[in-house]
Amino acid sequence: MRLLYIVPKIKNAGGVARVLSIKANYFVEHFNYEVHILSQNEENDLPFYNFNSEIIFHNMILNGNAFQFLKSYQKQVNQTIQEIKPDVILVADNGLKAFVFPFIVKTKSPIVFEVHGSKFIEEKAQKTDFISKSIQKIKYRFKDFSVRKFTKIVALSEESQNEWKAKNVIVIPNPSWIKTQNTSSLKNKKVICVARNSYEKGLDRLIVIWEKVIGIHPDWVLEIYTDEVDSLNTIVVDLGMTSNINIFSFVKNIEEKYLESSIYAMTSRTEGFPMVLLEAMASGLPCIAFDCPTGPRSIIKNNENGFLIPDNNFEKYAEKISYLIEKEELRIMFRKNAKQTSENYSVEKIMEKWKQFFEEL
Secondary structure, eight states, X not given: OEEEEEOSOSXXXXXXXXXXXXXXXXXXXXXXXXXXXXXXXXXXXXXXXXXXXXXXXXXXXXXXXXXXXXXXXXXXXXXXXXXXOOSEEEEOOOSHHHHHHHHHOOXXXXXXXXXXXXXXXXXXXXXXXXXXXXXXXXXXXXXXXXXXXXXXXXXXXXXXXXXXXXXXXXXXXXXXXXXXXXXXXXXXXXXXXXXXXXXTTTHHHHHHHHHHHTTTOTTOEEEEEESOHHHHHHHHHHTXXXXXXXXXXXXTTHHHHHHTOSEEEEOOSSOSSOHHHHHXXXXXXXXXXXXXXXXXXXXXXXXXXXXXXXXXXXXXXXXXXXXXXXXXXXXXXXXXXXXXXXXXXXXXXXXXXXXXXXXXX
């Protein structure tokens, strides 16, 4: 089986790169598949995550205006497909160009759209005037039309599946890659978050909430692992919160950081199927997140392994973090349930689903 993944970025520290490294390695090491990954503008970059040496990376150079960008994308994608002749093509991209893909490629191979975000993902706050709303509606309708042109859509949860309302959708969740018998002691006065500093991930919301929390619990610290340390640090300094928030760059040994923490906090505006929640739960951390359109509710069972907060309710979020801080026995109960949740998504179970999917495609 020869697979070709087409992604915007594969060598960064993002969640998509993380999950594709896990799956691609497994395809090569356990199923003996041949795996190719085509990404854009990463020719001289080294991968953040570990990839098997047999995985073959390809790079396309994309720049210029929208027309030049798309024309170059079409040419280089088709060229790569002709060279590789894959049995299956998998598109793992949240951008609009992913939805143009079925219309610009020349291939008889099955094309799979691998969903890693909400249909309604946005990179910035949306304007509310009539023209902006109209453009948004057109964009979402185009997405709905386009996904029907893929051979199959693989969504990460039932909520994501329902967003697309297409007949060619199946559900295969992300795997939980952390394998450890160790769990956090839940003794450290530390809350952790791992996320890109983007509008989608909502770190701006987390900082506002944390300001409320430390008014009650000034001895607790929030640690954020992210990609834009300087810009977040500027906000923290301006708010006078340097003793209660620590900002770090992404690290490869993130499992160690989970074990040193006592609560995981997520404030995303939209999600796909958050790997970080599975990672945190594998380490025994109670998790708290906004109940955004898709993602967290597929993993967090409210009052069982964490808390789901009505979206945008900052007061309730701060209240529930404070409650977890004050109730160690509740954190211990959530730890046990969180660990059990993560085991439902073991790499072996999820990858068997992928193998079956390819065999039936």
